[in-house]
Amino acid sequence: MSTTRPATLTGIVCLSGGLALFGVQDLILKLLSGDYPLHQAMVLRGLTALPLLYLMVRMNCDGARLFAPGWTAAAARGVVSFVAYTSYYLALVALPLADTIALYFSAPLMIVALSVVMLGERVSLPRWIAVLVGFGGVVIMVRPGSSMFDGAALLAVGSGLAYALSMILARIQGGSRSAAVLAFHGNAVFLIGALLLAAVFGGGQFAGDGHPSLQFMTRAWVMPSPTDALLMASCGVIAALGLTLITQAYRIAPSAAVAPFEYTLMIWGVAYGWIFLGDWPDRTGWTGIAVITGAGLFVLLREGQERRSAQIPAE
Template identity: 70%
Template sequence: MTPTPAPRRSALGILCLCAGVAVFSVQDLILKLLSGAYPLHQAMVIRSLTAMPLLYLLVLASGGPKTLVTPGWPRMVARGLVMFVAYTAYYLALAALPMATTVALYFSAPLMITLLSVLMLHDRVSLPRWLAVAMGFVGVVVMVRPGSDLFDWAALLPVVSGLTYALSMILARQQGATQTAAALAFHGNAVFLICALILSAVFGSGTFAGETHPSLGFLTRGWVTPTAADLGRMALCGGVAAIGLTLLTQAYRVAASATVAPFEYTGLIWGVLYGWVFWSDWPDSTAWTGIAIICGAGLFVLWRETTERRRAPAM
């Protein structure tokens, strides 16, 4: 078979990335709406159970069950554990922070992907792109506001999420040559389900409930009998997760990390929009400054990567 040209692979990766971010933003909205009344582990169990058959259908369409039991399956499980940490930290942050703030801080992930792509994939990154990454982290510090009266320890959770998410996407890039996107997503969801069941076994009875901080309350609250509407919302997260996980995994399988990572920033559009529409949250001047720095750094990284790729054949 003729290999797919690099420009087409990059375009496909970018398209999958933008679509995956848009899909996952719906799950962010739902979980933030539910975070004041239900525990995260309950929503994750229902989400994962709903996603499992959908992901299995994708597996059947992408090579069949044999793709789930390849010699690399332990590495897929390990990646699933990393992703579980990433998304758990992110969802707990959503309970306490405005959506735009959570999303913006999480966007340390593309910067970290650039860093990890050098350390783990040996990608070449120019000095201007390194400077852009450094400026992006300055934007993160501006938004976290360490030492100020407005500092909330929950602001560190999206940064932890960004680091672990970056690691999971680098692992997807490493495994992409031998594993299908559907298999990676299926194993990731299976790990989600097992870990959520473990959290439910620990916190489901409500023994540890009573925490006043929104993030801790979202973690330690006991199971609650959901209304039909809320049960439907939790189940909808399963469909969202199945589609979103596959799209994001596919993006990092088919294209270089440095190419697709800056498009993670499209999630800021959804975070600001949903926060404003549903909670009347609008970033203040400091938050906008941090957002502008982070977005500017990401766009510069994208521009430099594209320019360097175009110049490469002439070198």
């Protein structure tokens, strides 16, 4: 067990750093969403990230593993990740930044549950109760049946489910592939998906008035200003570094141990939303955030206690 703790701590640091970077990307996309289509930002992000990720693969001496047997499974994981990120971005334009992140935080709860089914990891009854309480917080945030309900909230929850599945697949595939290789495949699929969306919607033939998420998807391509083009390209740099860090976290550490640290993104979401967008969660929003975050922290603390207890030899 002596090698488990360093690996877990390294995974936590990688995850927290990657999420701090993605918080910046969320803010950039939120700021640009009123003038540009999602697929345009996604294509520029993917084109910028691809050579950076390939460089990381080469620096890691993993070039020969890019298309080693089983690479199609890594590509399939990339499809799941593409669904996760696209759903998240579409929700982001319609909901306050903090609300979108809070709903997306169903992902760590789902990771804990999926780690049992797909990885055979053990989760105690108290942690299961915390997961259920956390999902109660998600229901509070979604506000089903109320006048405040927005269909984009379901996109945020759906992105959480797809993201959880992609991270579990990273854990399964991590034994034979480095984080850089997994991130490269993920970004390659992301770019292909973005190009397909651009081919369908880039001409603007489906654009029109309607829900903000739908407008963000169907808007025609626009020639960006130099500043905006640079911001879109910077998302590629963020993606290259963030994807590698997050994938590395789940590749080397137990999913149930690192998943609760997904909640560090909430700090950035609230701060960025307040400072740059003037968004501040209402009372219901804060209640949901508190329940979801509290459940995640309990899972973290309980998991740590159980891990330490398992290391104590029975007398």
